[in-house]
Structures are given as C-alpha cells and as structure tokens.
Amino acid sequence: MKVALFVTCLVDLMRPRIGFAAIELLEAAGCEVVVPPSQTCCGQPAWNSGDRAAAAKLAKKVIAEFEAYEAIVAPSGSCADHIRSEYPVILADEPEWQARAVALGSRVYELTDFLVNVAKLENVPGSFTGRITYHDSCTGLRSLGIKAQPRALLAKLPGVELQEMNGAEECCGFGGTFSVKFGEISAAIAERKCANACATGAAAIVGGDLGCLLNIEGKLRRMGDESTQVLHIAEVLTAK
Amino acid sequence: MESRAHRFKQNAVDSLANPVLQASMKKAKGKFVDKRAIAIKEIDDFEATREAAKRIRNQVIENLDLWLEKFEQTATARGAKVLWAKDGAEICRLVVEIGKQHGVKKAVKSKSMLSEEAGLNLALAAAGIQPVETDLGEYILQINDNEPPSHIIAPVVHKSLDEVADLFHKTHHTPRKTDIPQLTREAREVLREHFLTAEMGISGGNFLIAETGSVALVTNEGNGRMVTTLPRVHVVVTGIEKVIPTLEDLATLMRLLPRSATGQSISNYVSVLTGTKAEGESDGPEHLYFILVDNGRAEVVGSEFQDMLRCIRCGACMNHCPVYQTIGGQAYGWVYPGPMGSVLTPLYTGLENALDLPHAATLCNQCGVVCPVKIPLPELLRKLREKQVERHLRPWFERLAFRLWAWVASRPALYGLGTRFAVRYLEWLADGKGSISRLGLAPEWTQGRNFPAPEGKTFRELYAQRGRNG
Numbered sequence: 044m045k046v047a048l049f050v051t052c053l054v055d056l057m058r059p060r061i062g063f064a065a066i067e068l069l070e071a072a073g074c075e076v077v078v079p080p081s082q083t084c085c086g087q088p089a090w091n092s093g094d095r096a097a098a099a100k101l102a103k104k105v106i107a108e109f110e111a112y113e114a115i116v117a118p119s120g121s122c123a124d125h126i127r128s129e130y131p132v133i134l135a136d137e138p139e140w141q142a143r144a145v146a147l148g149s150r151v152y153e154l155t156d157f158l159v160n161v162a163k164l165e166n167v168p169g170s171f172t173g174r175i176t177y178h179d180s181c182t183g184l185r186s187l188g189i190k191a192q193p194r195a196l197l198a199k200l201p202g203v204e205l206q207e208m209n210g211a212e213e214c215c216g217f218g219g220t221f222s223v224k225f226g227e228i229s230a231a232i233a234e235r236k237c238a239n240a241c242a243t244g245a246a247a248i249v250g251g252d253l254g255c256l257l258n259i260e261g262k263l264r265r266m267g268d269e270s271t272q273v274l275h276i277a278e279v280l281t282a283k
Numbered sequence: 284m285e286s287r288a289h290r291f292k293q294n295a296v297d298s299l300a301n302p303v304l305q306a307s308m309k310k311a312k313g314k315f316v317d318k319r320a321i322a323i324k325e326i327d328d329f330e331a332t333r334e335a336a337k338r339i340r341n342q343v344i345e346n347l348d349l350w351l352e353k354f355e356q357t358a359t360a361r362g363a364k365v366l367w368a369k370d371g372a373e374i375c376r377l378v379v380e381i382g383k384q385h386g387v388k389k390a391v392k393s394k395s396m397l398s399e400e401a402g403l404n405l406a407l408a409a410a411g412i413q414p415v416e417t418d419l420g421e422y423i424l425q426i427n428d429n430e431p432p433s434h435i436i437a438p439v440v441h442k443s444l445d446e447v448a449d450l451f452h453k454t455h456h457t458p459r460k461t462d463i464p465q466l467t468r469e470a471r472e473v474l475r476e477h478f479l480t481a482e483m484g485i486s487g488g489n490f491l492i493a494e495t496g497s498v499a500l501v502t503n504e505g506n507g508r509m510v511t512t513l514p515r516v517h518v519v520v521t522g523i524e525k526v527i528p529t530l531e532d533l534a535t536l537m538r539l540l541p542r543s544a545t546g547q548s549i550s551n552y553v554s555v556l557t558g559t560k561a562e563g564e565s566d567g568p569e570h571l572y573f574i575l576v577d578n579g580r581a582e583v584v585g586s587e588f589q590d591m592l593r594c595i596r597c598g599a600c601m602n603h604c605p606v607y608q609t610i611g612g613q614a615y616g617w618v619y620p621g622p623m624g625s626v627l628t629p630l631y632t633g634l635e636n637a638l639d640l641p642h643a644a645t646l647c648n649q650c651g652v653v654c655p656v657k658i659p660l661p662e663l664l665r666k667l668r669e670k671q672v673e674r675h676l677r678p679w680f681e682r683l684a685f686r687l688w689a690w691v692a693s694r695p696a697l698y699g700l701g702t703r704f705a706v707r708y709l710e711w712l713a714d715g716k717g718s719i720s721r722l723g724l725a726p727e728w729t730q731g732r733n734f735p736a737p738e739g740k741t742f743r744e745l746y747a748q749r750g751r752n753g
Contacts, residue, residue: 050742052692056702057735059742078746081695089685091646093668093677097689104693181647214605218645223725225606225643228295230731232605232645261732264718273735 044162046074047112049105049126049151051119052084053253061253064277065118065154072162079108085117087125090133091219099137102130106143114161115151118277119252120183121219123153128186153183155192155251155276164196169282172202176245177276178236178259179212180252193251193276200280206243210236217258233262240271247272249279284399284431288616288628288637295643298610304441308611311440315602318546319653325548332538337657339532340593343493343524347584350493350526351575358496361558363571370578371401377574378403378485378518379410385516385570387412387482391474393502393510394418395487396435396596397520397576399618400631403485404429414485415477417506419470423447426454433612435619436544436598441611474506484510484568488521489596490536491573494529497557498573501540501550511556517568523575524592530555536595539655543597579631588663591626593656600650600660606643615640622650622660629667635676641667699743706737 046069050062062078069076086101105126109115117123130144158164175197183189197203216222216232236259240248248263250256253275260273287294298304323329343350355365368374374397382390390412392398404414404425416425420438424430427450432438439447444461451469452459460466486507488498498519500507511517527533533555541547560567583592601607601621612620617628617637625640641664644650650660671677691698713719713736722729 052702055742056706057737059738059740059745062742062746080743080747083692083695083698084688086689086692089689091665091668092681092685093641093665093670093672094682094685094689095669095672097685100689101692181645181649185648185652214645214647214649216605216609216645218647221642221645223727224639225292225295226727226730226732227299228606228609228643229645229727231299231609233732235605235609257735258732260735261718261728264733264735265720265731 044074044113046076046114046116046157047109048076048078049082049085049109049115049117049122050078051117051122051253053257054118057257058253058275061118061275061277064275064281065116067168067281068154068158068164068277069116069162071166071168072158072164074162077112082108085122085125087122087129088219090125090129095133098133102133102144103140106130106140106147110143110147113150114157115147116154116157117151118154118275119254120153120180120187120189121252121254123151124182124186127151153187153189153251155196156187156189159192159195167196167199167280169200169280170202171200171247171279171282173246174204174206174244175247175249175279176206176208176240176243177211178208178215178240178248178250178255180250180255181214183251184212189251193249196276196280197249203279206245208239208243208245210239215255215258217254219254222258229258230262230265233258234266237262237266237268241268245271247274247279249274249276251276284402284618286617286628286632286636288632288640291614291616291637291639291643294614294616295610298614303443303446304611307441307443308608311437312602312608315546315598319543319599319602320546322542322546322548325542326538332535333655333657335535336539336595336655337593339527339535340595340656343526343528344584344589344592347523347526350528351523353493354491354496354526356496357493358558358573361496363496363558363573365573365575368574368576368578374398374401374520374574374576374578375403375406378520379406379412381516381518381572382407382410382412382483385482387516389413389415389477389481390483390485391415391417391477391481391510391514392421393484393486393500393507394421394438395485395520396618397487397522397578398485399432400576400578401520403520412483415474415481417474417477417510418502419467419504419506422470422474423450426450431613432618433620434598434601435596441613478509478513481514483516483518484514485518485520486511488519488525489540490533491521491526492528492530492533492555493526495557497555499533500552500554500556501537502554503545503551505552508552508554511554511568512566515568516570516572517556518572518574520574520576522580523577524580540595540597543599543653543655583630587666588626588630590658591623591630591663593658594623594627595656597655599653599655603649603653605645605647605649615643622664623658626660626663626667634667634670634674638671638676641671699741702741703744706739706741709734709737710739712736
C-alpha cells in the first residue's frame with residue numbers, strides 16, 4: 044500500500060525523529076511511504092482562531108497535495124482529525140472543494156490507528172524496558188476514538204510495563220493557541236497532568252500528539268524534573 | 284449583573300493565586316465528575332435518552348413562539364399572569380411593580396440565574412423591598428456583600444468551610460462553628476423567620492410545561508418549596524427557552540438533569556407547581572406571576588448558535604472543563620461560567636464585551652461529551668472566534684500572525700527557509716540545554732513552563748539530506 048506521510052508542522056520543526064520513526068513503522072507494516080515535499084501545515088491554528096479564510100487556503104493546499112494517495116497518515120490525532128472532520132466544514136461554501144475534502148478525509152488516519160486497524164502491523168522494531176504511562180490526547184481520543192490502538196502497539200514491546208495514570212483522558216492544557224494566549228492557566232492544567240503522570244512512577248510519559256508532549260515536557264522541566272522522559276509513541280515503538 | 288468578562292485574564296490569574304479557591308476546586312472536581320460517572324451507568328439507555336432530550340429541546344426552540352403561546356394560555360387558565368421582559372431592567376421593573384402592588388416588604392428567593400442576569404436584588408433593595416436568598420449557597424454569597432456565584436448549581440463551590448464559619452460568626456453574631464450540620468441549622472433558623480414573614484417568593488424555573496402551564500423546580504434543600512408555597516405572591520422568573528411540551532418530556536429530562544449536575548439519580552425535591560391556590564387548599568400563592576425573559580435569547584433563535592438554547596443548566600460542562608476546574612467560575616466574569624458561559628456571555632452581553640471567553644477553552648471537547656442535550660460547545664466557541672475575526676475584534680497582531688503564518692505556509696520554499704531559521708534561533712535560545720526558559724515570541728508559554736528546544740534541523744532538511752545520501 045502506498046501511504047503519504049503528513050509530517051505535521053510541529054514534528055517538522057521540533058522533533059524530526061518522530062517523522063522518521065513514523066516512516067520506519069509504516070515500512071515495517073509493509074507500506075511504501077511517500078513524503079510529499081511541498082507540504083507545510085494543515086491550518087488548524089488558523090481555524091481554531093477563527094480565521095476561516097486562512098484555514099480554507101491551507102485546506103485546499105493540503106487536499107491538492109494528498110488526494111492522489113491511497114492513504115494519508117499523520118503522527119498526530121489532532122492534525123488527522125482536522126483534515127478529516129474540519130475540512131468539509133471549512134469548505135462548506137464551496138461544494139466542489141468540499142466533495143474533495145470529504146473524499147480525502149475518509150483516507151486520512153492517525154498513525155497508531157492506521158498501524159493497528161489498516162496496516163495490521165505485526166511486529167514493532169523498537170525496544171523499551173521499564174514503566175511508562177500513556178496520555179490520551181483530547182482530539183484523537185474523543186473525535187477519532189484512539190484509545191486501544193497505542194496500547195495494543197505498546198503491548199508488542201517486551202519489557203514495557205504500562206501503568207495508567209489518574210485522569211489519563213483529561214486535557215493536558217495545551218489546546219494549541221490556548222497555551223500561548225493563557226499561559227498561566229495552561230501551565231496550571233499541565234501541572235495537574237504531570238503530577239498524575241509522575242505518581243505512576245513511570246520513567247516515560249508517552250503520547251501521540253507532539254503539542255501535548257511539548258507542553259508536558261516543558262512543565263516537567265520547569266518543575267525541576269530532568270529525568271522523566273516525554274516521548275511520542277512512534278519513538279518508543281522504533282527506539283529512535 | 285455587571286459583566287467583568289472583559290477582565291477574564293486578570294480574574295483567572297487572581298484565581299490561580301488564591302489558595303483557598305484552588306483547594307476548594309480540587310475537592311469539588313472529584314465530587315461532581317466521579318459521581319456523575321457512576322450515576323449515568325444506572326440507566327442503560329443513557330445515550331438514547333440524551334438523543335431524546337435533544338429532540339425535545341429542539342422541537343420547542345424551533346417553534347418557540349408557538350410553545351410560549353401555548354404555555355401562556357394554559358398558565359393563564361390556571362390563574363397565573365404571564366408577563367414578558369425584554370431585558371434585565373424590565374425584569375427589575377416588573378418585579379418591583381408586582382411587589383408594590385401587593386404591599387410587599389420582603390421577598391424570599393429561591394435560586395434564579397435570571398435574577399442574577401438582572402441584578403434583581405439591588406433593584407428590590409432600592410425599591411424598599413428586602414430580598415433574602417434562601418438557597419444556602421446564595422445566602423452565603425448574599426451575606427458576603429453580594430458576592431457573585433461561581434457555579435450555577437453550587438454557587439459557593441469556591442469557598443472553604445473556614446470562610447463560611449467566619450462569615451456566619453460575623454453576620455449572625457453567634458459563636459464560631461465549623462461543624463457543617465450546626466452551620467446549616469444556624470442558617471435554617473435565620474431563614475425560617477424570613478420564610479414566615481415574606482409576602483413574596485421569587486423563584487427561577489428549571490422547566491415550563493406547556494400542556495399544564497406549570498413550572499418545574501429541581502432543588503436539594505427544600506427552600507424552593509417554602510419560597511413558592513408560603514408567601515401569598517409567587518413570581519417565577521425564567522428565560523423564554525425553558526418551555527417544554529409535556530410532563531412526559533419533563534420525565535425524560537429529569538433522568539438526565541440531576542445525574543449530569545450532581546450525580547444524583549434524582550434531586551431531593553422536584554416540584555411541579557401549577558396555578559394559584561384553589562379554594563379550600565391550604566397552601567400555595569394567591570397570586571402567581573410568570574416573567575418570561577428574552578435578554579438576548581430571541582436573537583439566538585434561528586442563528587448559528589441556536590443549539591445553545593437547548594441548555595438545561597446542569598453544569599456538567601463546567602464540572603468537566605479543565606479550565607473551569609483550574610480557575611473557578613467567578614473568573615468568567617458574568618452569571619454563567621465554564622464552556623456554556625463562554626458561549627452565553629458573548630451572545631447575551633455582546634461579542635465585544637467578552638473577547639477572551641470564546642478562547643478560554645482548550646477545545647478538549649470533554650464538555651461536548653458530557654452535555655446531556657448534546658450541545659456542540661467547542662464548535663460554538665470556534666464559531667464565536669470566527670465572528671470576532673469577521674468583526675475585526677481581535678488584536679491586530681493576532682490577526683496578522685495567523686495571516687502571516689497562512690501566507691508563509693502556502694509557500695513551501697519560503698516555509699522551508701523560515702522554519703530553518705526558526706529552528707536555529709530556538710536552538711540558540713536553548714543554549715544547548717534542551718529547554719528554553721524564556722521565549723520572546725511567545726512569552727505566555729514560558730511564564731509557567733519551559734519550551735523544549737528543537738533538535739537542530741527540520742524534518743524537511745533531514746529528509747532532503749537522506750534523499751541525497753540515498
């Protein structure tokens with residue numbers, strides 16, 4: 044199966060290794076991976092800030108870049124859902140574009156969801172020994188129903204002990220632009236998430252959305268915790 | 284109530300710095316969230332009931348004028364007078380007029396958010412009518428210099444036992460007590476006298492039932508029944524959207540309301556009050572008035588925000604909201620806090636007066652998941668943001684930032700160059716430590732946390748290199 048990777052702008056800028064890990068996992072699942080070179084951002088920040096024109100512009104760009112592929116995979120529930128659920132809303136006034144958005148949306152997947160439910164990945168290449176805890180990012184969880192998929196993949200790693208935290212499904216306080224508009228509220232919510240995560244005694248907090256992970260890591264480091272790792276699930280599954 | 288929603292950010296910072304509020308909010312969270320989770324499991328068709336409730340509420344709101352007419356007819360036939368108020372000032376004028384007409388010196392009140400919208404207590408006092416809040420929480424707020432509520436069903440959820448003990452000691456001139464049953468008894472003793480001497484009772488209404496002309500009240504303290512049955516005049520103040528067709532519909536909604544609100548299967552008291560006291564009856568008011576209030580609601584009918592009118596005021600959205608849990612309700616600055624308030628306040632008081640509220644949510648959608656009548660709260664918040672942009676109400680630098688980002692992101696080569704520089708700059712800021720403690724471009728981020736540093740090169744750079752290396 045030919046799969047196009049939507050890298051996401053945060054991965055591009057902040058953690059390229061997650062992008063390479065995603066490629067490795069998709070290849071391990073028997074997919075041929077293509078990375079369309081002109082891709083940039085899905086436009087979610089603009090849409091959530093109420094800028095429909097900017098969001099529509101980027102939506103059209105993404106549609107044109109990716110609609111030729113059989114499947115499109117993003118290492119982020121929030122970006123995948125934005126393309127899948129919001130593009131048809133953003134382009135509601137342009138029926139032709141909307142139809143293309145709907146057609147593309149039905150082939151867009153979050154990485155772990157794709158690996159488990161479509162590509163049916165058998166063996167994961169990574170290795171991790173020790174206790175981890177998993178943070179369920181809001182959009183992936185509530186909009187795409189991603190809960191069992193990452194856990195099923197982690198269960199394939201020998202030596203990993205998954206210890207669920209209290210409030211694993213609670214928001215970490217990132218919220219995209221929320222984190223820079225209301226920094227103090229956002230950081231206070233993150234503090235609760237970090238406390239719950241650390242109470243599990245886990246060596247690593249793992250998640251599927253880089254935004255949340257940067258938020259959690261930033262709070263941990265500010266709290267003086269230099270040792271707890273904060274990792275994207277693709278990194279854990281490939282030992283990147 | 285005068286809105287302080289324009290000060291949201293400062294209010295929130297104050298809340299974060301208030302240790303009593305922080306401790307109280309932490310306690311409240313477990314109570315509301317955990318109890319609801321258990322209570323909704325008691326009914327196996329919870330999702331189907333939500334869908335039915337949504338249908339009932341939509342049915343009314345789509346033909347609101349017809350259902351209100353029907354209600355007016357049936358209520359009038361049972362001896363009530365139905366009055367209409369356009370705004371808060373009109374509520375005040377009507378209640379004061381009714382009070383004067385019946386020679387009222389004192390009015391006892393059961394919790395009514397509409398009277399908060401109107402600032403009714405101040406108007407009554409100015410007209411020489413003493414208002415007495417009888418809901419324990421509202422009473423505590425009233426004796427604390429008319430402090431605004433922080434939750435629509437638990438108005439003093441932000442306060443500690445110690446604060447209440449001090450307040451009672453100061454107000455009632457009694458020995459200071461910290462035992463909850465004793466404090467409650469003290470409040471009862473004070474309030475009993477007021478119930479027996481008030482000439483007028485003012486209540487809100489959870490639902491208005493069109494087929495019978497009744498008002499349904501859902502309470503836990505029993506004060507609602509005293510307020511509505513003891514005084515000779517009863518005034519119900521509700522929003523026009525509160526009408527539902529039948530008693531059967533009430534039964535459906537009542538399966539959801541207490542479970543969503545407090546995690547109770549049913550509240551201690553559910554009163555359905557119909558008409559004035561009939562001949563030979565021992566209790567009930569001689570005069571019953573319904574004041575049905577618009578105050579911004581009519582404009583929402585038929586708009587893209589119409590879904591919001593389904594709200595049954597359970598408070599589940601705020602109980603589950605990470606932002607509300609962190610800052611409490613008063614920070615939102617008007618009558619309704621949390622996600623529902625962040626939609627209602629701009630709609631009712633003007634988009635330009637509550638610029639921050641539609642943004643005061645992480646869009647985690649926990650509110651949408653728990654809403655018993657399926658209001659898509661995150662979607663409504665996003666639409667409000669869009670309205671703000673359309674009306675040029677957002678700060679220029681914010682609008683510019685998104686425009687600029689979209690402009691750059693539509694030009695891959697420029698984007699590639701820009702991100703390359705950005706990543707190098709961030710790395711330089713991190714000074715090799717992997718973590719940035721002060722970020723000039725997004726100072727809000729680093730107020731309470733670090734910003735993790737990037738890895739040195741962007742994915743597109745590394746991928747291109749990999750391509751060259753084969």
